[in-house]
Amino acid sequence: MFGGENRLTFRSHRPLKRKPAPFGHFHKRGVSIGSRPAKRCADLQTMNTADARVTGLEEVVAERAPILPALCSQLRETTQQMDESVQGICANFVGISRRTKEGAVRTARFLGTDETGHSSSASNLAGLVERSKRTLQTLLERAAKTSEQSTEAVRRLDSVAACSNQINTALAQLTDMAIGNKLVAINARIEAARLGAQASGFNVVADEILAQTRLSTSIVETVRGLTNELNQAAATSIAILQSTVKEDHKALAQSRREVEEALEQFGATMDAMRSFLDESSHEGEKLSADLDLAIRGLQFHDRTNQRIEHVIEALEDMQSALHPYAGQQRNGESEALKQMRSRYTMAEEHSLEHGAEVVAGEMEFL
Protein backbone atom coordinates (compact mmCIF):
# COMPACT_ATOMS: atom_id res chain seq x y z
CA MET A 1 0.00 0.00 0.00
CA PHE A 2 2.76 2.45 0.87
CA GLY A 3 5.19 1.22 -1.71
CA GLY A 4 8.74 0.16 -1.01
CA GLU A 5 9.85 -3.10 0.55
CA ASN A 6 8.91 -2.45 4.13
CA ARG A 7 5.65 -0.70 3.77
CA LEU A 8 2.40 -2.09 5.08
CA THR A 9 0.13 -3.98 2.67
CA PHE A 10 -3.50 -2.94 2.70
CA ARG A 11 -6.08 -5.72 3.03
CA SER A 12 -9.83 -5.41 2.95
CA HIS A 13 -11.59 -6.60 6.05
CA ARG A 14 -13.84 -8.77 3.91
CA PRO A 15 -12.34 -11.21 1.43
CA LEU A 16 -13.94 -11.23 -2.00
CA LYS A 17 -16.37 -14.14 -2.23
CA ARG A 18 -16.98 -14.20 -5.97
CA LYS A 19 -15.43 -13.13 -9.14
CA PRO A 20 -16.13 -9.59 -10.16
CA ALA A 21 -19.10 -9.37 -12.51
CA PRO A 22 -18.49 -8.74 -16.21
CA PHE A 23 -19.03 -5.31 -17.57
CA GLY A 24 -22.72 -4.25 -17.39
CA HIS A 25 -23.81 -6.95 -14.93
CA PHE A 26 -26.37 -6.03 -12.25
CA HIS A 27 -26.90 -7.56 -8.83
CA LYS A 28 -29.49 -10.40 -8.97
CA ARG A 29 -31.60 -9.05 -6.15
CA GLY A 30 -32.27 -6.00 -8.16
CA VAL A 31 -30.16 -3.69 -6.01
CA SER A 32 -27.87 -1.80 -8.15
CA ILE A 33 -24.37 -1.63 -6.90
CA GLY A 34 -23.32 0.37 -9.77
CA SER A 35 -21.18 -0.51 -12.69
CA ARG A 36 -17.79 -2.16 -12.36
CA PRO A 37 -15.79 1.02 -12.87
CA ALA A 38 -17.80 2.72 -10.04
CA LYS A 39 -17.03 -0.11 -7.65
CA ARG A 40 -13.45 -0.01 -8.58
CA CYS A 41 -13.60 3.70 -7.91
CA ALA A 42 -15.10 3.11 -4.43
CA ASP A 43 -12.44 0.55 -3.64
CA LEU A 44 -9.80 2.95 -4.74
CA GLN A 45 -11.28 5.65 -2.51
CA THR A 46 -11.26 3.32 0.48
CA MET A 47 -7.72 2.33 -0.30
CA ASN A 48 -6.69 5.97 -0.58
CA THR A 49 -8.27 6.76 2.80
CA ALA A 50 -6.51 3.83 4.38
CA ASP A 51 -3.32 4.86 2.66
CA ALA A 52 -3.71 8.37 4.07
CA ARG A 53 -4.32 6.94 7.53
CA VAL A 54 -1.26 4.78 7.39
CA THR A 55 0.75 7.73 6.11
CA GLY A 56 -0.51 9.71 9.08
CA LEU A 57 0.46 6.85 11.37
CA GLU A 58 3.91 6.84 9.86
CA GLU A 59 4.15 10.56 10.50
CA VAL A 60 3.16 10.05 14.14
CA VAL A 61 5.66 7.23 14.59
CA ALA A 62 8.38 9.33 13.00
CA GLU A 63 7.46 12.21 15.23
CA ARG A 64 7.15 10.29 18.52
CA ALA A 65 9.68 7.52 18.22
CA PRO A 66 12.65 9.79 19.01
CA ILE A 67 11.12 10.36 22.45
CA LEU A 68 11.74 6.74 23.43
CA PRO A 69 15.54 6.95 23.72
CA ALA A 70 15.18 10.15 25.72
CA LEU A 71 12.72 8.42 28.06
CA CYS A 72 15.06 5.48 28.50
CA SER A 73 17.91 7.85 29.37
CA GLN A 74 15.79 9.66 31.94
CA LEU A 75 14.74 6.37 33.52
CA ARG A 76 18.31 5.06 33.65
CA GLU A 77 19.50 8.30 35.19
CA THR A 78 16.69 8.04 37.76
CA THR A 79 17.68 4.52 38.77
CA GLN A 80 21.31 5.56 39.00
CA GLN A 81 20.43 8.52 41.23
CA MET A 82 18.30 6.34 43.47
CA ASP A 83 21.06 3.79 43.75
CA GLU A 84 23.65 6.45 44.60
CA SER A 85 21.36 8.07 47.16
CA VAL A 86 20.60 4.79 48.86
CA GLN A 87 24.29 3.88 48.91
CA GLY A 88 25.06 7.20 50.55
CA ILE A 89 22.29 6.75 53.11
CA CYS A 90 23.45 3.24 53.96
CA ALA A 91 27.00 4.47 54.40
CA ASN A 92 25.70 7.18 56.72
CA PHE A 93 23.77 4.64 58.73
CA VAL A 94 26.78 2.42 59.02
CA GLY A 95 28.84 5.41 60.12
CA ILE A 96 26.27 6.35 62.78
CA SER A 97 26.18 2.80 64.08
CA ARG A 98 29.96 2.49 64.14
CA ARG A 99 30.49 5.82 65.87
CA THR A 100 27.87 5.02 68.49
CA LYS A 101 29.54 1.71 69.27
CA GLU A 102 33.01 3.25 69.35
CA GLY A 103 31.76 5.98 71.66
CA ALA A 104 30.38 3.42 74.07
CA VAL A 105 33.65 1.44 74.01
CA ARG A 106 35.72 4.59 74.63
CA THR A 107 33.48 5.62 77.52
CA ALA A 108 33.74 2.16 79.03
CA ARG A 109 37.52 2.25 78.70
CA PHE A 110 37.64 5.70 80.26
CA LEU A 111 35.50 4.61 83.18
CA GLY A 112 37.63 1.56 83.51
CA THR A 113 34.89 -0.98 83.22
CA ASP A 114 34.74 -3.99 81.03
CA GLU A 115 31.57 -5.43 79.57
CA THR A 116 30.56 -6.85 82.96
CA GLY A 117 30.84 -3.44 84.59
CA HIS A 118 33.90 -4.25 86.67
CA SER A 119 37.02 -2.16 86.94
CA SER A 120 39.50 -3.27 84.37
CA SER A 121 42.58 -1.03 84.42
CA ALA A 122 44.67 1.04 86.84
CA SER A 123 45.23 3.87 84.41
CA ASN A 124 41.58 4.85 83.94
CA LEU A 125 39.04 6.79 85.96
CA ALA A 126 38.11 3.94 88.30
CA GLY A 127 41.78 3.28 89.04
CA LEU A 128 42.32 6.98 89.61
CA VAL A 129 39.46 7.11 92.06
CA GLU A 130 40.81 4.10 93.97
CA ARG A 131 44.30 5.58 94.22
CA SER A 132 42.87 8.93 95.32
CA LYS A 133 40.86 7.17 98.00
CA ARG A 134 43.92 5.36 99.33
CA THR A 135 46.04 8.53 99.25
CA LEU A 136 43.43 10.50 101.15
CA GLN A 137 43.07 7.79 103.75
CA THR A 138 46.84 7.62 104.18
CA LEU A 139 46.99 11.40 104.65
CA LEU A 140 44.26 11.23 107.27
CA GLU A 141 46.08 8.46 109.10
CA ARG A 142 49.30 10.46 109.11
CA ALA A 143 47.49 13.54 110.37
CA ALA A 144 45.89 11.47 113.13
CA LYS A 145 49.29 10.08 114.09
CA THR A 146 50.80 13.57 114.22
CA SER A 147 47.96 14.63 116.44
CA GLU A 148 48.58 11.67 118.75
CA GLN A 149 52.27 12.55 118.93
CA SER A 150 51.35 16.11 119.90
CA THR A 151 49.09 14.74 122.62
CA GLU A 152 51.94 12.50 123.81
CA ALA A 153 54.27 15.51 123.88
CA VAL A 154 51.75 17.37 126.03
CA ARG A 155 51.62 14.40 128.40
CA ARG A 156 55.40 14.30 128.64
CA LEU A 157 55.58 18.01 129.28
CA ASP A 158 52.98 17.56 131.98
CA SER A 159 55.23 14.95 133.58
CA VAL A 160 58.13 17.41 133.32
CA ALA A 161 56.02 19.94 135.18
CA ALA A 162 55.24 17.27 137.79
CA CYS A 163 58.99 16.52 138.21
CA SER A 164 59.66 20.19 138.50
CA ASN A 165 57.13 20.41 141.32
CA GLN A 166 58.82 17.52 143.05
CA ILE A 167 62.11 19.35 142.68
CA ASN A 168 60.54 22.42 144.26
CA THR A 169 59.32 20.24 147.10
CA ALA A 170 62.83 18.86 147.57
CA LEU A 171 64.21 22.39 147.43
CA ALA A 172 61.77 23.46 150.08
CA GLN A 173 63.03 20.62 152.22
CA LEU A 174 66.59 21.78 151.58
CA THR A 175 65.60 25.28 152.54
CA ASP A 176 64.13 23.87 155.77
CA MET A 177 67.37 21.99 156.30
CA ALA A 178 69.33 25.19 155.71
CA ILE A 179 67.17 26.97 158.26
CA GLY A 180 67.74 24.08 160.62
CA ASN A 181 71.48 24.30 160.06
CA LYS A 182 71.38 28.01 160.68
CA LEU A 183 69.69 27.37 164.00
CA VAL A 184 72.37 24.77 164.81
CA ALA A 185 75.05 27.33 163.91
CA ILE A 186 73.37 29.94 166.09
CA ASN A 187 73.10 27.45 168.96
CA ALA A 188 76.74 26.58 168.46
CA ARG A 189 77.72 30.24 168.75
CA ILE A 190 75.57 30.62 171.79
CA GLU A 191 77.29 27.60 173.43
CA ALA A 192 80.66 28.93 172.30
CA ALA A 193 79.86 32.26 173.86
CA ARG A 194 78.72 30.54 177.07
CA LEU A 195 81.74 28.28 177.28
CA GLY A 196 84.19 31.05 176.38
CA ALA A 197 87.69 30.26 175.08
CA GLN A 198 87.40 26.47 175.61
CA ALA A 199 84.55 26.34 173.12
CA SER A 200 86.24 28.32 170.25
CA GLY A 201 85.94 25.21 168.11
CA PHE A 202 82.19 25.67 168.27
CA ASN A 203 82.59 29.07 166.65
CA VAL A 204 84.60 27.52 163.86
CA VAL A 205 81.94 24.85 163.39
CA ALA A 206 79.22 27.46 163.61
CA ASP A 207 81.00 29.58 161.01
CA GLU A 208 81.49 26.63 158.73
CA ILE A 209 77.87 25.55 159.15
CA LEU A 210 76.72 29.07 158.41
CA ALA A 211 78.96 29.20 155.32
CA GLN A 212 77.62 25.82 154.12
CA THR A 213 74.13 26.94 154.86
CA ARG A 214 74.59 30.10 152.80
CA LEU A 215 76.07 28.06 149.99
CA SER A 216 73.27 25.50 150.02
CA THR A 217 70.72 28.29 150.22
CA SER A 218 72.34 29.93 147.23
CA ILE A 219 72.32 26.64 145.33
CA VAL A 220 68.73 26.09 146.29
CA GLU A 221 67.83 29.52 144.98
CA THR A 222 69.68 28.84 141.74
CA VAL A 223 67.99 25.50 141.31
CA ARG A 224 64.64 27.03 142.22
CA GLY A 225 65.24 29.71 139.57
CA LEU A 226 66.07 27.05 137.01
CA THR A 227 63.06 24.93 137.86
CA ASN A 228 60.84 28.00 137.64
CA GLU A 229 62.19 28.74 134.18
CA LEU A 230 61.71 25.12 133.28
CA ASN A 231 58.14 25.27 134.61
CA GLN A 232 57.38 28.37 132.63
CA ALA A 233 58.86 26.91 129.48
CA ALA A 234 56.95 23.69 130.02
CA ALA A 235 53.73 25.59 130.75
CA THR A 236 54.16 27.70 127.60
CA SER A 237 54.93 24.63 125.51
CA ILE A 238 51.99 22.81 127.01
CA ALA A 239 49.70 25.74 126.26
CA ILE A 240 50.94 25.94 122.67
CA LEU A 241 50.77 22.23 122.14
CA GLN A 242 47.35 21.94 123.70
CA SER A 243 46.08 24.72 121.48
CA THR A 244 47.70 23.06 118.46
CA VAL A 245 46.29 19.67 119.39
CA LYS A 246 42.83 21.17 119.82
CA GLU A 247 43.02 22.85 116.41
CA ASP A 248 44.48 19.71 114.87
CA HIS A 249 41.60 17.66 116.20
CA LYS A 250 39.12 20.11 114.76
CA ALA A 251 40.91 20.28 111.42
CA LEU A 252 41.31 16.52 111.31
CA ALA A 253 37.62 16.01 111.98
CA GLN A 254 36.78 18.54 109.26
CA SER A 255 39.18 16.90 106.81
CA ARG A 256 37.76 13.49 107.59
CA ARG A 257 34.24 14.77 106.89
CA GLU A 258 35.34 16.41 103.65
CA VAL A 259 37.22 13.33 102.51
CA GLU A 260 34.24 11.15 103.26
CA GLU A 261 31.96 13.53 101.36
CA ALA A 262 34.34 13.64 98.40
CA LEU A 263 34.66 9.87 98.34
CA GLU A 264 30.89 9.57 98.52
CA GLN A 265 30.52 11.95 95.59
CA PHE A 266 33.21 10.08 93.67
CA GLY A 267 31.32 6.89 94.25
CA ALA A 268 28.00 8.44 93.26
CA THR A 269 29.53 9.89 90.09
CA MET A 270 31.05 6.57 89.16
CA ASP A 271 27.69 4.86 89.72
CA ALA A 272 25.95 7.51 87.61
CA MET A 273 28.49 7.07 84.85
CA ARG A 274 28.12 3.30 84.91
CA SER A 275 24.39 3.71 84.75
CA PHE A 276 24.77 6.14 81.84
CA LEU A 277 27.00 3.64 80.10
CA ASP A 278 24.44 0.89 80.55
CA GLU A 279 21.74 3.17 79.19
CA SER A 280 23.92 4.14 76.24
CA SER A 281 24.54 0.51 75.57
CA HIS A 282 20.79 -0.22 75.52
CA GLU A 283 20.18 2.81 73.30
CA GLY A 284 22.93 1.57 71.03
CA GLU A 285 21.17 -1.76 70.69
CA LYS A 286 17.92 -0.01 69.85
CA LEU A 287 19.74 2.17 67.34
CA SER A 288 21.18 -0.92 65.70
CA ALA A 289 17.70 -2.39 65.46
CA ASP A 290 16.37 0.84 63.93
CA LEU A 291 19.20 0.93 61.45
CA ASP A 292 18.56 -2.66 60.48
CA LEU A 293 14.94 -1.81 59.76
CA ALA A 294 15.97 1.29 57.82
CA ILE A 295 18.41 -0.69 55.71
CA ARG A 296 15.71 -3.23 55.01
CA GLY A 297 13.32 -0.43 54.05
CA LEU A 298 15.84 1.26 51.79
CA GLN A 299 16.02 -1.85 49.67
CA PHE A 300 12.84 -0.68 47.98
CA HIS A 301 15.09 0.94 45.43
CA ASP A 302 16.34 -2.44 44.26
CA ARG A 303 12.82 -3.64 43.42
CA THR A 304 11.94 -0.27 41.94
CA ASN A 305 15.07 -0.27 39.81
CA GLN A 306 14.22 -3.71 38.47
CA ARG A 307 10.74 -2.62 37.52
CA ILE A 308 12.12 0.49 35.86
CA GLU A 309 14.62 -1.70 34.02
CA HIS A 310 11.74 -3.82 32.72
CA VAL A 311 9.98 -0.67 31.55
CA ILE A 312 13.18 0.45 29.81
CA GLU A 313 13.46 -2.92 28.07
CA ALA A 314 9.87 -2.69 26.94
CA LEU A 315 10.45 0.84 25.64
CA GLU A 316 13.56 -0.29 23.79
CA ASP A 317 11.61 -3.17 22.28
CA MET A 318 8.95 -0.71 21.21
CA GLN A 319 11.63 1.54 19.77
CA SER A 320 13.10 -1.36 17.77
CA ALA A 321 9.66 -2.40 16.54
CA LEU A 322 8.74 1.12 15.45
CA HIS A 323 12.06 2.02 13.91
CA PRO A 324 11.33 0.38 10.49
CA TYR A 325 8.14 2.38 10.23
CA ALA A 326 9.60 5.66 11.32
CA GLY A 327 10.31 6.68 7.75
CA GLN A 328 13.13 8.89 6.66
CA GLN A 329 15.28 10.67 9.20
CA ARG A 330 13.90 14.08 9.89
CA ASN A 331 15.88 17.23 9.73
CA GLY A 332 16.02 18.93 13.12
CA GLU A 333 14.34 17.86 16.32
CA SER A 334 10.81 16.47 16.35
CA GLU A 335 8.05 18.64 17.78
CA ALA A 336 7.05 15.86 20.16
CA LEU A 337 10.56 15.75 21.59
CA LYS A 338 10.57 19.53 21.99
CA GLN A 339 7.22 19.31 23.73
CA MET A 340 8.49 16.60 26.08
CA ARG A 341 11.54 18.66 27.01
CA SER A 342 9.36 21.72 27.63
CA ARG A 343 7.75 19.79 30.49
CA TYR A 344 11.07 19.34 32.29
CA THR A 345 11.06 21.08 35.67
CA MET A 346 14.09 19.64 37.37
CA ALA A 347 17.68 20.66 37.05
CA GLU A 348 18.71 17.01 36.58
CA GLU A 349 16.41 16.62 33.56
CA HIS A 350 17.95 19.64 31.87
CA SER A 351 21.49 18.61 32.76
CA LEU A 352 20.94 15.12 31.34
CA GLU A 353 19.86 16.57 28.03
CA HIS A 354 22.25 19.44 27.77
CA GLY A 355 25.07 18.41 30.06
CA ALA A 356 24.77 21.64 32.06
CA GLU A 357 26.01 21.56 35.63
CA VAL A 358 23.50 22.57 38.29
CA VAL A 359 24.53 23.56 41.79
CA ALA A 360 21.92 22.48 44.30
CA GLY A 361 21.61 23.67 47.91
CA GLU A 362 23.12 27.16 47.52
CA MET A 363 20.91 30.16 48.18
CA GLU A 364 20.59 32.84 45.54
CA PHE A 365 19.01 36.20 46.34
CA LEU A 366 16.48 37.24 43.68
Add this chain to the structure above:
Amino acid sequence: MTKSILVVDDSASLRQMLAFTLEEAGFSVIQGENGKDALGKLGSQRVDLIITDLNMPVMDGISFIKSVRTRAESKFTPILMLTTESTADKKAEGKAAGATAWIVKPFDPVKLVQAVDRLFLK
Protein backbone atom coordinates in the same frame (compact mmCIF):
# COMPACT_ATOMS: atom_id res chain seq x y z
CA MET B 1 11.67 34.77 71.24
CA THR B 2 11.71 31.67 69.04
CA LYS B 3 11.30 32.52 65.38
CA SER B 4 8.68 30.56 63.48
CA ILE B 5 8.98 29.30 59.92
CA LEU B 6 6.14 28.19 57.62
CA VAL B 7 7.23 25.27 55.42
CA VAL B 8 5.08 24.56 52.34
CA ASP B 9 5.58 21.43 50.21
CA ASP B 10 3.27 18.72 48.91
CA SER B 11 5.84 16.03 49.86
CA ALA B 12 5.27 14.89 53.44
CA SER B 13 8.75 13.36 53.72
CA LEU B 14 10.37 16.60 52.58
CA ARG B 15 8.35 18.62 55.09
CA GLN B 16 9.47 16.18 57.76
CA MET B 17 13.13 16.62 56.85
CA LEU B 18 12.80 20.40 56.76
CA ALA B 19 11.02 20.43 60.12
CA PHE B 20 13.71 18.22 61.67
CA THR B 21 16.52 20.41 60.33
CA LEU B 22 14.96 23.71 61.37
CA GLU B 23 13.76 22.54 64.79
CA GLU B 24 17.23 21.20 65.57
CA ALA B 25 18.49 24.71 64.78
CA GLY B 26 16.07 26.21 67.30
CA PHE B 27 13.23 27.38 65.10
CA SER B 28 9.56 26.61 65.49
CA VAL B 29 8.06 25.04 62.33
CA ILE B 30 4.53 25.18 60.89
CA GLN B 31 3.74 22.93 57.91
CA GLY B 32 1.48 23.45 54.92
CA GLU B 33 0.87 20.82 52.22
CA ASN B 34 0.04 23.29 49.47
CA GLY B 35 -0.46 27.00 48.92
CA LYS B 36 -4.09 27.04 50.01
CA ASP B 37 -3.41 25.08 53.21
CA ALA B 38 -0.48 27.39 53.97
CA LEU B 39 -2.58 30.53 53.55
CA GLY B 40 -4.98 29.14 56.13
CA LYS B 41 -2.14 28.54 58.59
CA LEU B 42 -0.74 32.01 57.87
CA GLY B 43 -3.98 33.63 58.87
CA SER B 44 -4.00 32.10 62.34
CA GLN B 45 -0.34 32.15 63.43
CA ARG B 46 2.61 34.50 63.45
CA VAL B 47 5.21 33.53 60.86
CA ASP B 48 8.67 35.06 60.57
CA LEU B 49 9.82 33.33 57.38
CA ILE B 50 8.27 31.19 54.64
CA ILE B 51 9.94 28.34 52.75
CA THR B 52 7.86 27.12 49.82
CA ASP B 53 8.04 24.68 46.95
CA LEU B 54 7.00 25.76 43.46
CA ASN B 55 5.12 22.84 41.92
CA MET B 56 2.23 21.90 44.19
CA PRO B 57 -1.35 20.78 43.62
CA VAL B 58 -4.40 22.94 44.55
CA MET B 59 -2.31 26.15 44.71
CA ASP B 60 1.23 26.37 43.37
CA GLY B 61 4.11 28.34 44.84
CA ILE B 62 3.85 31.39 42.58
CA SER B 63 0.12 31.88 43.28
CA PHE B 64 0.78 31.34 46.98
CA ILE B 65 3.50 33.99 47.08
CA LYS B 66 1.35 36.50 45.25
CA SER B 67 -1.43 35.95 47.80
CA VAL B 68 1.02 36.26 50.70
CA ARG B 69 2.25 39.62 49.39
CA THR B 70 -1.27 41.02 49.32
CA ARG B 71 -1.60 40.57 53.09
CA ALA B 72 -0.45 43.42 55.30
CA GLU B 73 1.02 41.15 58.01
CA SER B 74 3.17 39.18 55.53
CA LYS B 75 3.97 41.83 52.95
CA PHE B 76 7.62 41.94 54.04
CA THR B 77 8.05 38.41 55.37
CA PRO B 78 11.13 36.80 53.76
CA ILE B 79 10.12 34.04 51.31
CA LEU B 80 12.60 31.38 50.29
CA MET B 81 11.74 29.17 47.32
CA LEU B 82 12.98 25.61 47.72
CA THR B 83 12.35 23.79 44.45
CA THR B 84 13.73 21.46 41.81
CA GLU B 85 13.34 24.23 39.22
CA SER B 86 16.44 26.17 38.27
CA THR B 87 15.70 28.00 35.03
CA ALA B 88 16.16 31.74 34.77
CA ASP B 89 12.54 32.13 33.61
CA LYS B 90 11.19 30.50 36.72
CA LYS B 91 13.45 32.54 38.97
CA ALA B 92 12.29 35.72 37.27
CA GLU B 93 8.71 34.62 37.77
CA GLY B 94 9.38 33.96 41.42
CA LYS B 95 11.03 37.31 41.91
CA ALA B 96 8.17 39.09 40.18
CA ALA B 97 5.70 37.32 42.48
CA GLY B 98 7.63 38.46 45.54
CA ALA B 99 10.06 35.72 46.46
CA THR B 100 13.21 36.81 48.33
CA ALA B 101 15.62 33.99 47.56
CA TRP B 102 15.95 30.63 45.79
CA ILE B 103 17.49 27.27 46.63
CA VAL B 104 17.54 24.33 44.21
CA LYS B 105 16.74 20.95 45.80
CA PRO B 106 18.18 18.85 47.36
CA PHE B 107 18.92 21.09 50.33
CA ASP B 108 21.93 20.77 52.58
CA PRO B 109 20.86 21.09 56.25
CA VAL B 110 23.85 23.23 57.26
CA LYS B 111 23.54 25.53 54.26
CA LEU B 112 19.79 25.82 54.71
CA VAL B 113 20.16 26.99 58.31
CA GLN B 114 22.89 29.46 57.23
CA ALA B 115 20.57 30.75 54.49
CA VAL B 116 17.70 31.18 56.98
CA ASP B 117 20.00 33.07 59.36
CA ARG B 118 21.05 35.37 56.53
CA LEU B 119 17.43 36.01 55.58
CA PHE B 120 16.59 36.91 59.17
CA LEU B 121 19.53 39.29 59.32
CA LYS B 122 18.62 40.94 56.03
